[in-house]
Amino acid sequence: MTLIKMAWRNLWRNPRRTLITVFSMAFGLTMMIVSYSLMEGMFDQMVRYATVLGSGHIQVHHPEYREDRSLYDTIGDPGSILESIDRTGVGNASPRSFATALISSGPQSAGGMLWGIDPASEVNVTEMHRHLEHGTFLSPLGTGEVVIGRNLAKTLSVEPGDEIIVLTQAADGSLGNDIYTVAGILKSVGEAVDRGGVIMNIMDLDHLLVLNGRIHEVAVRLESPGRLEEGTEAISRALASTGLEVKNWRKLFPELDEYLRLSDTSTWIVLVIIFAVASLGIMNTQLMALFERTREIGVMRALGLGPLSVAVLVFLETIFLTLFAAGAGGILGSFWAAYLQSHGWDLRSVGGSFAFVGVTFDPYLKATLTVHVVTESIAIMIIVAMVATIYPLFRSTRITPVDAIGRGR
Amino acid sequence: MKTRITANRIFGHLSLSVLVVVVLLPVRAGAVTAKEILERVDDLWRGESSYAEMAMEVVTENWERSLTVRAWSLGKDYSLLTITYPPKERGVATLKTADEIWNYLPRVNRVIKVPTSMMMAGWMGSHFTNDDLVKESRMSEDYDVEVTFEGNRDGMVVYELTLIPKPDAPVVWGKIVITVQKEELFPIRSIYYDEEGSLARTMTFTEVKILGGRRLPSQLILTPADKPEERTVIRYSAMEFGLGLKEDFFSIRNLSRRDLAQ
Numbered sequence: 001m002t003l004i005k006m007a008w009r010n011l012w013r014n015p016r017r018t019l020i021t022v023f024s025m026a027f028g029l030t031m032m033i034v035s036y037s038l039m040e041g042m043f044d045q046m047v048r049y050a051t052v053l054g055s056g057h058i059q060v061h062h063p064e065y066r067e068d069r070s071l072y073d074t075i076g077d078p079g080s081i082l083e084s085i086d087r088t089g090v091g092n093a094s095p096r097s098f099a100t101a102l103i104s105s106g107p108q109s110a111g112g113m114l115w116g117i118d119p120a121s122e123v124n125v126t127e128m129h130r131h132l133e134h135g136t137f138l139s140p141l142g143t144g145e146v147v148i149g150r151n152l153a154k155t156l157s158v159e160p161g162d163e164i165i166v167l168t169q170a171a172d173g174s175l176g177n178d179i180y181t182v183a184g185i186l187k188s189v190g191e192a193v194d195r196g197g198v199i200m201n202i203m204d205l206d207h208l209l210v211l212n213g214r215i216h217e218v219a220v221r222l223e224s225p226g227r228l229e230e231g232t233e234a235i236s237r238a239l240a241s242t243g244l245e246v247k248n249w250r251k252l253f254p255e256l257d258e259y260l261r262l263s264d265t266s267t268w269i270v271l272v273i274i275f276a277v278a279s280l281g282i283m284n285t286q287l288m289a290l291f292e293r294t295r296e297i298g299v300m301r302a303l304g305l306g307p308l309s310v311a312v313l314v315f316l317e318t319i320f321l322t323l324f325a326a327g328a329g330g331i332l333g334s335f336w337a338a339y340l341q342s343h344g345w346d347l348r349s350v351g352g353s354f355a356f357v358g359v360t361f362d363p364y365l366k367a368t369l370t371v372h373v374v375t376e377s378i379a380i381m382i383i384v385a386m387v388a389t390i391y392p393l394f395r396s397t398r399i400t401p402v403d404a405i406g407r408g409r
Numbered sequence: 410m411k412t413r414i415t416a417n418r419i420f421g422h423l424s425l426s427v428l429v430v431v432v433l434l435p436v437r438a439g440a441v442t443a444k445e446i447l448e449r450v451d452d453l454w455r456g457e458s459s460y461a462e463m464a465m466e467v468v469t470e471n472w473e474r475s476l477t478v479r480a481w482s483l484g485k486d487y488s489l490l491t492i493t494y495p496p497k498e499r500g501v502a503t504l505k506t507a508d509e510i511w512n513y514l515p516r517v518n519r520v521i522k523v524p525t526s527m528m529m530a531g532w533m534g535s536h537f538t539n540d541d542l543v544k545e546s547r548m549s550e551d552y553d554v555e556v557t558f559e560g561n562r563d564g565m566v567v568y569e570l571t572l573i574p575k576p577d578a579p580v581v582w583g584k585i586v587i588t589v590q591k592e593e594l595f596p597i598r599s600i601y602y603d604e605e606g607s608l609a610r611t612m613t614f615t616e617v618k619i620l621g622g623r624r625l626p627s628q629l630i631l632t633p634a635d636k637p638e639e640r641t642v643i644r645y646s647a648m649e650f651g652l653g654l655k656e657d658f659f660s661i662r663n664l665s666r667r668d669l670a671q
Binding site: 102108111169173175179 | 467469471472473474495497498501512514516517519521522523524526527530531533534
């Protein structure tokens with residue numbers, strides 16, 4: 001008890017030194033929480049862009065469809081497939097069809113990819129309808145309208161309300177061509193869609209391609225994305241008799257999956273390095289404090305304080321410092337990260353959007369602040385601070401009264 | 410940036426030009442060099458206008474269909490094709506100018522330009538690509554040509570010409586081997602190899618007939634090497650030469666003239 005009191009008093013004997021140490025540690029912790037939550041945010045954004053802004057968590061295809069995306073590798077009875085998935089209760093499903101096409105408006109034309117979707121069920125699977133730059137999304141019952149990617153809109157110089165012409169080869173070999181009204185233009189959702197995506201009602205596409213009710217894909221959004229493997233398993237079981245291929249996003253985007261796995265490790269390494277640098281400061285202050293007080297500690301030793309008690313004293317001081325820093329840094333870092341979570345960090349002045357493993361990212365970082373980000377950061381800081389204090393502790397036990405008192409003269 | 414690919418242009422205009430050109434070659438026995446043949450082909454082709462009626466039959470693993478097509482051409486730069494059958498596609502037309510392709514779609518009454526990125530796509534679902542229509546470069550400019558065989562083969566006296574692209578030529582093929590019947594200088598077969606040297610597609614010329622006052626092979630069969638069960642067959646049913654068409658005939662205005670298909 002006396003030692004705690006002594007440690008507390010010792011800290012405030014030199015408030016400037018104490019505050020500098022606390023500030024440097026708190027600053028390190030703040031930076032750690034902010035960068036950790038930004039990295040988490042980036043990973044979340046990657047998964048988000050890859051799933052709810054396009055593919056869904058799980059996709060069902062004809063087993064050969066993904067290889068060369070042939071018009072003819074279709075799912076024959078979409079109604080019963082959707083029903084089977086519904087019955088598993090793991091999430092919402094939506095049918096899709098695709099075709100490559102020539103898209104044109106006035107003198108401009110470009111190659112593109114037609115996405116036939118069911119607007120009514122698609123809104124429960126992806127968030128594309130909330131990701132519009134201009135205009136509106138497809139209405140649930142409306143036909144003859146399309147929503148297109150932003151770069152395609154630029155290439156064709158069209159705005160909502162304009163018409164585009166679509167030319168493609170139908171499943172019976174005939175020339176499918178029709179005219180559609182642009183209802184909306186998407187924000188950036190991924191390179192392929194940005195550059196050539198034309199999203200239309202699946203009924204329109206069925207008619208254009210003469211698919212006679214066949215479709216190419218069923219996309220599923222899980223109620224709990226964290227239970228990805230269980231959900232995949234449930235749907236695979238439900239569709240086992242159909243011979244269709246069921247794959248989740250980790251299998252659909254193996255590069256992204258691998259990247260995220262590797263990143264988890266590298267994030268930790270980066271965080272430990274950030275804090276290890278800050279901890280050199282801690283060690284330095286503690287050592288300086290110790291040298292400054294050598295004489296004083298010598299007197300305490302002469303008055304009968306054991307070397308272990310001296311070590312405990314120094315240790316308690318470190319604990320106080322760490323707790324102050326954890327409180328200050330934790331609060332400051334959490335507020336900063338929370339701000340970056342709600343407002344994002346606009347890097348557009350630094351560079352344009354970038355593509356990574358086939359997914360486009362806006363230069364707009366958003367933090368993801370979770371309890372484990374803060375607790376893990378504080379835990380790392382405490383561990384590093386404890387490690388940094390080992391050497392000063394060791395030095396403190398080696399102070400002998402005679403040398404220490406003698407040195408002051 | 411994708412370079413515009415220009416391939417062997419002899420088979421441009423759905424190979425109409427081949428026929429025009431070959432027929433115009435003076436039948437001369439003996440000492441014609443390979444280069445001379447190709448250069449004469451190029452020179453004779455230019456300025457010549459023609460009209461043709463043809464049936465195109467496309468067979469793929471998923472569907473089969475037949476079209477009838479009318480085609481006008483002028484020199485190496487211009488051609489205009491319009492579909493007359495089936496009714497669903499009647500009036501769909503393609504205009505090829507020096508290096509652009511435009512399609513007219515009567516259903517939506519619009520003209521659209523085929524972008525560079527779609528040049529290797531098939532024309533109207535056939536195995537002929539848009540690029541086959543566009544290539545305007547001259548074969549003797551893009552390829553080094555040599556007679557690699559001369560004599561009797563399969564009961565016919567033939568020349569075999571081998572074309573290897575010149576180092577910088579913007580072409581898609583790695584080699585073309587053309588077998589020409591020596592007496593009348595008709596092509597018999599063209600074999601296309603890709604840049605890796607493997608067989609890409611084969612075009613066969615058969616059914617020699619008199620059309621538009623000239624003897625020429627009236628049937629072309631194009632077979633892709635990777636899908637041997639697929640093919641596009643073109644049969645010419647009528648041809649006229651020397652129509653005196655002018656460049657202004659090959660306009661976007663005429664492209665959308667539905668009466669050309671009537």
